[in-house]
Amino acid sequence: MRKLTVPVRTARLNLREFVATDLAAVHAYSSDPRVTRYLFFGPRDEESCADYLAELLASQRERPRTRFELAVEEIATARLIGACDLSLIEAKVVDLGYMLGVEQWGHGYATEIALALIDAAFSELRAERVISTVDVNNAASIRVLEKVGMRWEAVYRRHRRAKNRWWDCHLFTLPRAVWEDSKATLR
Numbered sequence: 001m002r003k004l005t006v007p008v009r010t011a012r013l014n015l016r017e018f019v020a021t022d023l024a025a026v027h028a029y030s031s032d033p034r035v036t037r038y039l040f041f042g043p044r045d046e047e048s049c050a051d052y053l054a055e056l057l058a059s060q061r062e063r064p065r066t067r068f069e070l071a072v073e074e075i076a077t078a079r080l081i082g083a084c085d086l087s088l089i090e091a092k093v094v095d096l097g098y099m100l101g102v103e104q105w106g107h108g109y110a111t112e113i114a115l116a117l118i119d120a121a122f123s124e125l126r127a128e129r130v131i132s133t134v135d136v137n138n139a140a141s142i143r144v145l146e147k148v149g150m151r152w153e154a155v156y157r158r159h160r161r162a163k164n165r166w167w168d169c170h171l172f173t174l175p176r177a178v179w180e181d182s183k184a185t186l187r
């Protein structure tokens with residue numbers, strides 16, 4: 001069975017399982033319209049946050065587990081500052097996502113998260129392909145995907161209808177072979 005070892009540690013972050021007492025911190029960032037501007041959901045009120053947290057706590061117990069939505073904790077402060085996820089959307093295809101509270105933007109955290117989760121997706125979840133879809137106007141997230149070596153593959157016009165509008169999204173992908181080559185170059 002495919003397993004992800006949690007927590008995933010990076011230099012500055014601890015990507016750990018969510019727990020029920022995270023509700024207030026989850027509400028703090030996911031109720032902010034600046035954070036959810038390019039997300040299909042939100043901003044979330046307290047009730048919606050509680051439903052979301054309950055659903056993701058239940059997903060931790062699923063076997064086989066296909067959704068790994070993790071809390072992003074800043075090691076220096078022990079504060080929960082956002083969320084990130086790997087989801088097995090097909091047998092060997094893993095979808096990557098992340099979001100952070102506004103005060104934590106611009107410190108390279110999303111890049112650090114994406115690099116660590118990509119490594120975990122290939123080495124532990126044995127993915128053949130990591131993908132991410134991003135709103136065409138979400139410049140910061142597009143930049144993160146480029147920085148971690150993901151490649152633009154397609155644009156999906158009217159990819160999804162959410163929050164009363166159609167969303168045009170870019171598809172970024174990283175094949176296993178490219179990731180393996182990048183690791184070999186670093187050795």
Ligand SMILES: CC(C)(COP(=O)(O)OP(=O)(O)OC[C@H]1O[C@@H](n2cnc3c(N)ncnc32)[C@H](O)[C@@H]1OP(=O)(O)O)[C@@H](O)C(=O)NCCC(=O)NCCS
Nearest residue numbers: 035098099100105106107108109110111134139140141143
């Ligand atoms: C996307 C997000 C996670 C980025 O987090 P972050 O920790 O600030 O990202 P990083 O610091 O690692 O990198 C951001 C990069 O985007 C660049 N950037 C930021 N805003 C930008 C903008 N408006 N236009 C162009 N580039 C931008 C930064 O300069 C940086 O690139 P650089 O290192 O070359 O200078 C954060 O903005 C966020 O949480 N957004 C809301 C949720 C979201 O949209 N998630 C993604 C869904 S696909």
